[in-house]
Amino acid sequence: MNAILEATGVTMQFGGLTALNDVSFGLSEGEIIGLIGPNGAGKTTLFNCLTGLYAPTAGQVGLRGITLPVDPARVTQQGVARTFQNIRLFPSMTAEENVLVGRHVRMKQNPLSSLLHGPGFRRSEADAAEHTAKLLAFVGLTKFSDELARNLPYGDQRRLEIARALATEPSVLLLDEPTAGMNAQETEATRQLIFAIRDLGISVVVIEHDTKFIFTLCDRVLVLVQGELLVEGTPDEVRGDPRVVEAYLGAPPDEVDAQIHAAEETR
Amino acid sequence: MTTTLEKAPAPTPEPRGRLAPVAPYASALQIAGGALTLIGALLPWATFVLNEGPYPEKATLEFFTAPLAVTGFRLHLVLFGIAAIVLSLVTVPARGRMLQGLGWGVVAVTLANTLYLVAEGGGLGTITAADGAVAFGPIVALVGGALIVLGGSARRREDKPVWAWRSNRYVEWAILLVTYVLLLLLVAAVLTSGGQGTAANVYSGAVFLSFLGAVGGLLAALQASGLLTWIAAVSERHRLFSVVVLLFVALALPLTQAGTEYWMTVAANIGVYAATAIGLNIVVGLAGLLDLGYVAFLGIGAFVAANLSGAAAAQFDIEVPFPLVMVISAVVAGTFGAVVGSPTLRVRGDYLAIVTLAFGEIFVRSSQNNIGGFTGGSNAIPGIPPVSAFGNDFNDELIIGSVELPRGALYYVLIVLIVAAVMLVFGNLKNSRLGRAWIAIREDEDAARAMGIRTGPVKILAFMIGATIAGFAGAFFAHKTGTVSYESFKFLESVTLLAAVILGGMGTIPGAVLGASILFVLPEKLREFADYRLLLFGIALILIMRFRPQGLVPDSHRRAELAPDSGVPPTPGTAAKAAAS
Numbered sequence: 001m002n003a004i005l006e007a008t009g010v011t012m013q014f015g016g017l018t019a020l021n022d023v024s025f026g027l028s029e030g031e032i033i034g035l036i037g038p039n040g041a042g043k044t045t046l047f048n049c050l051t052g053l054y055a056p057t058a059g060q061v062g063l064r065g066i067t068l069p070v071d072p073a074r075v076t077q078q079g080v081a082r083t084f085q086n087i088r089l090f091p092s093m094t095a096e097e098n099v100l101v102g103r104h105v106r107m108k109q110n111p112l113s114s115l116l117h118g119p120g121f122r123r124s125e126a127d128a129a130e131h132t133a134k135l136l137a138f139v140g141l142t143k144f145s146d147e148l149a150r151n152l153p154y155g156d157q158r159r160l161e162i163a164r165a166l167a168t169e170p171s172v173l174l175l176d177e178p179t180a181g182m183n184a185q186e187t188e189a190t191r192q193l194i195f196a197i198r199d200l201g202i203s204v205v206v207i208e209h210d211t212k213f214i215f216t217l218c219d220r221v222l223v224l225v226q227g228e229l230l231v232e233g234t235p236d237e238v239r240g241d242p243r244v245v246e247a248y249l250g251a252p253p254d255e256v257d258a259q260i261h262a263a264e265e266t267r
Numbered sequence: 268m269t270t271t272l273e274k275a276p277a278p279t280p281e282p283r284g285r286l287a288p289v290a291p292y293a294s295a296l297q298i299a300g301g302a303l304t305l306i307g308a309l310l311p312w313a314t315f316v317l318n319e320g321p322y323p324e325k326a327t328l329e330f331f332t333a334p335l336a337v338t339g340f341r342l343h344l345v346l347f348g349i350a351a352i353v354l355s356l357v358t359v360p361a362r363g364r365m366l367q368g369l370g371w372g373v374v375a376v377t378l379a380n381t382l383y384l385v386a387e388g389g390g391l392g393t394i395t396a397a398d399g400a401v402a403f404g405p406i407v408a409l410v411g412g413a414l415i416v417l418g419g420s421a422r423r424r425e426d427k428p429v430w431a432w433r434s435n436r437y438v439e440w441a442i443l444l445v446t447y448v449l450l451l452l453l454v455a456a457v458l459t460s461g462g463q464g465t466a467a468n469v470y471s472g473a474v475f476l477s478f479l480g481a482v483g484g485l486l487a488a489l490q491a492s493g494l495l496t497w498i499a500a501v502s503e504r505h506r507l508f509s510v511v512v513l514l515f516v517a518l519a520l521p522l523t524q525a526g527t528e529y530w531m532t533v534a535a536n537i538g539v540y541a542a543t544a545i546g547l548n549i550v551v552g553l554a555g556l557l558d559l560g561y562v563a564f565l566g567i568g569a570f571v572a573a574n575l576s577g578a579a580a581a582q583f584d585i586e587v588p589f590p591l592v593m594v595i596s597a598v599v600a601g602t603f604g605a606v607v608g609s610p611t612l613r614v615r616g617d618y619l620a621i622v623t624l625a626f627g628e629i630f631v632r633s634s635q636n637n638i639g640g641f642t643g644g645s646n647a648i649p650g651i652p653p654v655s656a657f658g659n660d661f662n663d664e665l666i667i668g669s670v671e672l673p674r675g676a677l678y679y680v681l682i683v684l685i686v687a688a689v690m691l692v693f694g695n696l697k698n699s700r701l702g703r704a705w706i707a708i709r710e711d712e713d714a715a716r717a718m719g720i721r722t723g724p725v726k727i728l729a730f731m732i733g734a735t736i737a738g739f740a741g742a743f744f745a746h747k748t749g750t751v752s753y754e755s756f757k758f759l760e761s762v763t764l765l766a767a768v769i770l771g772g773m774g775t776i777p778g779a780v781l782g783a784s785i786l787f788v789l790p791e792k793l794r795e796f797a798d799y800r801l802l803l804f805g806i807a808l809i810l811i812m813r814f815r816p817q818g819l820v821p822d823s824h825r826r827a828e829l830a831p832d833s834g835v836p837p838t839p840g841t842a843a844k845a846a847a848s
Contacts, residue, residue, distance in 0.1 A: 051717065076719035084717075090710035093703075101707045105719030107700050111728070114699035115692060121699065128700075168719055 004029050004203055005080065005172045009059035010049050012042070012227075019045045021227045022059070027172060032194065032204045034218035034235075036211060042227040043207045044085055047174050050205075051075050051082050063172065077105045081170035083161040085177050085207070091150035095141055095160050098149050099132040102167025106131075132167065139163040139193060155186040162193065166202075173197060175206045179213055191217050215239060293421040294355045297366055300414030301351030304373050307408025308337065308344035313384050313393050314400040319469045322384065339474065340376050343481040344408055347373050350488075351415045360428040364491035366419030372484010373412030376477045381405040383473035430497035439501050440508055446498055447509075447516045455523035457482060461792060463529055475792040517683045521676040531675035533791055538682030539565075539744045541783040542689045544767045545776060546736030549693060551765065552774035552822075553702060554729035555709025556611060557620040559761055560627020564734040566634065566756035567603050568596040568741020570641055573648040573751040579641075589654045593742040600738020601731045608730030612723045615712070627761055634753035647752030654681070654746045661746075678747050685743060689736055690776045696732070697774070705729055706774075763787075770811055772818025781819050 003026030012020040019042045027033055035043050048054040050061050052068055052075035061068045068075050081102075090098050107128055113121040136142050139159040144152055149160060158178055165173055175194070179187045187210065194204055194217060208214050214221060215235035223231040223244050231241050238244055289296065313322050337345055347369050354362050354369070384393050384405065394405045433439075460478040461471035468474075489495050502509040521531060547561045574580060575592045587595070610622045637644030654661040654677075661677040696702045704725045707715040716722050745751045763786050771782025786804075793803055811819070 053713075053717075072713075072716040073719050073721045076717060082717055084714065088711050088714040088717075090707050090714065092710060093706060097703060097706075101703050101715070101718050101720070104700060104704055104707075109700045111701065114701050115695055117695050117699075124700075164718065 002029065003027055004064055005050070005205075006062045006065075007046075007050065007059065008062070010046065010056045010061065011058040012045055012049055012054060013057045019227050020049065020056070023224070023227075023229050024059075025222055025229065025232065027203050027205060029203055030198060030201060031220065032198055032206065032218045034214035034221040035205060035207045035224060036209070036214055036221060037224035037230075040226075041224040043224055044176060045227075046224065047082060047176055047205075047207065050174060051080055073105075076168050076170075079169070079171040080174065081165035081168045081172070082174040083158070083165055083176055083178065085180070087157050087161055089149040089157055089161055089164070092148060094146050094148055095136065095152065095163075096129075096132055096145045098160055098164050099135055099167045100128055102164040103128040103131060105168055135163045135166055138166070138196070155182055155189075158182070158190070159193065162197075166197065170202060173202050173204045175204060177207055177209065179208060179210055187213055211239075289417065289421045293363070293418045296414050296418030296421065297355035298352055300370065300373075300411045300416075300418055301348045301355065303407050303411030303414060304344055304348035304351065305411075307377070307404050307406075307411050308341045308348060310404035310407055311400075311402035312341075312380065312404040313388060314395070314397040314402045315388070315393070317384075317387055319387075322380075322470065340380055340477040340481070343376055343477075344373060347376075347481070347484065348411065355418065359492070361426070361491050361493065363419045363422030364427070365488040366422075367416055368419075368487030368489075368491050369484055370412050370415030370417075370419055371487060372481055373408060373415060375480025375483060377405055377408040377412055379473060379476040379480050381409065383470075383476075427491065427496070428493040430493050432497070436505070439505060443498075443502055443505060443509060444512060446502075447512050451516045451519060451523065453482065455520060455525040458525045458530055458534065458788065472793045514683070514687055517687075518680055521672050521679060522670070526673050526676065528674040531673055531679045533788070535675060535678045535682045535747055537784050537787050538679070538686050539740050539747070540764065540767065540787050541780045542682070542686050542740040542743075543737045544764050544771070544779040544783040545686075545689050545693050546733040546740070547764050548768050548774065548776075548779045549696070549705070549736070550729050550733040551768055552779075553697060553709065554705040554726060556726060556729060557616070557623070558730075558733070559620050559624040559758075559765070560607070560630065561623070561733070561737065561764055562756045562760040563627045563630035564600045564604055564737035565741040565744065565760075566630060566751075566753070567600045567734075568738030569745040569751045569755070570634065570648070570741075571596040571599045571738070572742035572745040573643075573651050574641055576746065577648055577651045579648075589656075589746065592746075593739055596742035596745075597735045597738040600741065601735035604731040604734025604737075605727050607734070608727040611726045611730065624758075627758060631753055631757055634756070642753060643751075644753075647750050647754075649750045651745050651749050651751065653749065654678070678743075682743060682747075685739065686780070689739070690780075692732075692736070693776055701725065701728065766808055770808065770818060772821040774822040775818070775820050778818050778820040778822075785819075 005027040006025075008024050010020055010023045011018070023042075023046060025033075035046070037043055045054065049056045050068075052070050052072045055070040063078055063080060066078075068078060068080065090101060093101070107124050109121055109124055133142070133145070136145055139162060141152075141156055141160055141163065144156060144160075149157065152160060162173075162175070162178065178194070179190050182190065191213065194206065198204055206214065206217065215238075218235060221231075221233065221235050221238040222229060223238060223241075231238055231244050233241070316322075351366060351369050351373075354366055359365075381394060385391060388394070394402055396402070434442075457478065461473075461475035462468040463471065486495070520526070520534060525531075525534065543562070543565050546564075547558065550556050550558045550561065572592050572595075575585075575587045575595060576589070580587060607623065607626045611619055614622055634642035635644060637646075642648065661675075661681065665672040665677060704715065704720045707718065707720060708722055708725060712722055744755075764783075767782030767786045768779055769782070770778075770785065771780065772778030789804060789807070793799075
């Protein structure tokens with residue numbers, strides 16, 4: 001298997017607390033991986049290590065065999081984009097401008113041409129605008145193009161965040177709970193969107209609590225429990241694995257879904 | 268009657284509820300208000316001649332002695348009163364709102380004069396009855412204004428009319444041209460109203476405030492009528508034409524009544540601060556980095572220019588041409604900007620404010636102590652030669668054909684061009700990759716980094732460009748004033764600049780210029796209030812921030828953010844869902 005994104009022995013300690021312990025996995029080209037685990041298992045911490053927001057205490061992350069730097073901006077430049085668990089759009093920018101910011105790393109403008117708005121500048125702006133329009137159409141937000149991000153309906157904000165991440169032309173997209181707070185229809189729409197993204201040739205890692213969503217979406221599922229990678233396998237393997245059931249919930253397999261939903265609702 | 272006044276301030280959307288009982292009498296109230304305003308304007312305003320002589324526009328005038336000699340604020344009140352009566356008889360869209368604007372104008376004009384008379388005259392006797400003389404003008408006018416507001420508010424809520432009228436290009440150009448010329452005359456009138464505020468005219472502050480109230484009321488009424496919005500839309504359609512004409516109109520100020528040496532100096536100073544405020548607007552308005560020591564860069568530019576053009580350079584027989592001086596000053600200031608900007612990589616928010624505050628203090632203290640001998644310490648650096656071109660000093664008067672430009676007009680022209688250039692820089696940068704990166708950092712720094720923005724260099728660039736602009740303005744400032752002293756760059760100046768940016772509207776060009784104009788004209792105009800100057804200043808700031816938090820000329824985005832009634836409301840329940848996730 002030829003991994004495009006590869007984490008080897010990633011360990012993250014905050015003071016005495018070990019948030020991640022020796023986590024290793026590989027993401028193949030065009031693959032969708034699901035990352036599940038109870039709250040506090042270290043899923044988002046792993047994302048932060050993958051995107052250079054945190055410097056892992058030990059271990060490293062490589063993209064196409066090259067070790068990624070500990071700098072979110074440069075990681076994005078090299079082709080790993082992400083969304084956030086609690087939506088982090090630029091609220092007082094329009095949907096279009098949000099996506100344009102995502103184009104930042106793929107645009108060339110020197111300060112002088114920005115200052116004078118010369119022909120080179122205009123070409124790059126027109127280029128970015130075209131790309132942005134395409135992406136907004138891709139996620140179905142063309143009608144909200146000039147609307148402030150803060151005014152968008154919740155589900156559309158999530159979609160806009162994905163469009164913004166896609167604007168950086170990533171080869172790997174990390175989605176942190178993309179369907180949190182969504183109803184069944186919106187969740188389904190998101191599933192289709194992620195498939196469409198995969199069809200663009202982008203590999204995807206998804207964190208999600210909704211196991212039904214994960215098991216029907218992903219090619220492979222990783223289960224993270226207390227900072228350790230407990231099980232790795234296809235959805236069927238993971239679903240049936242007694243260790244997952246025990247560690248995750250301590251309940252029989254057929255009740256997993258029900259209990260997770262119950263837990264979600266009380267949360 | 269005071270209770271009416273308290274009830275009247277209802278610019279809130281639905282005045283109908285509380286004001287329902289008076290709604291049927293709206294027209295009657297307005298006519299009564301208009302009539303009272305008229306009568307008030309013609310009654311005497313003071314019972315005796317003040318110590319400094321008759322109050323402006325002969326406020327002690329008796330109604331019957333000289334009914335036609337109505338000028339100044341009384342003329343404004345007469346016109347407002349007539350307008351109110353006409354508006355209540357003629358059906359025009361949104362007249363309720365227009366009347367509210369007029370009414371508030373009447374109240375503002377009356378209050379400005381009343382308070383001054385009461386304070387100067389030593390009590391309410393000045394405006395009511397004393398020593399057998401009666402003068403109920405202010406009170407009657409105040410009641411009239413309140414009634415107009417009340418009547419206007421009691422009308423059914425009307426939407427602001429939208430004017431869709433279009434014409435061919437040349438007609439619209441002509442309309443715009445007329446509008447801009449009127450704007451120029453208005454600016455000149457506001458600038459010169461009340462006179463120079465020296466011993467010769469002790470009433471200038473009150474006259475100015477009163478005039479400002481009248482202008483405010485008029486603009487509010489015009490805004491309510493939808494005219495201003497329409498003009499804005501037309502000028503947006505002819506953007507290039509507008510920019511060019513506005514530039515020429517700005518350059519034409521010396522030809523108006525403001526064309527004296529004194530007003531040219533005031534206008535040039537405003538220009539310096541406007542340019543500086545636009546620079547600060549990059550740092551604060553776009554990149555969201557709170558800078559409390561920004562005026563130091565203006566100072567650095569000024570001191571560098573002072574050394575290059577003044578005695579220090581003359582010692583070594585160096586004569587640096589003015590354009591080069593400006594560039595060097597700007598570069599030096601920009602370099603310091605980068606130095607001050609570098610801590611921003613590590614500190615955010617409040618801590619950054621403290622760092623910049625400290626830098627500002629370091630600058631003031633060092634220049635006060637003449638560190639390195641560059642600043643002249645408390646002696647300042649005097650004798651900086653004026654800018655000259657073609658053998659003509661910029662502070663001389665200039666005669667071209669039959670047109671005689673006052674002293675200082677050339678400096679004014681130069682600063683207008685500088686401000687225009689700075690505006691161009693700001694506008695172009697704002698709509699570029701760099702500008703978007705700044706705004707993204709302001710909105711959410713972590714998300715910006717996750718989008719591949721190298722926040723460090725981008726933030727330093729904001730500081731650097733802002734400082735460069737200030738340095739540029741500083742070089743002009745040094746040559747204009749001829750003397751550069753550390754006292755011009757104290758903390759208060761930084762605060763005032765920051766207030767100008769926030770007051771005018773963060774992230775916009777007209778906002779920064781308007782803010783700078785207001786904040787640097789007010790102190791000039793309110794001199795006679797000496798001790799209360801800063802108090803009035805502060806009250807004005809508080810009022811504007813309370814009633815218009817988005818600033819006077821808000822960014823289109825920020826307007827949507829802070830204005831109560833715009834934008835698509837988020838679908839119900841999303842907030843709750845977001846909180847739950």
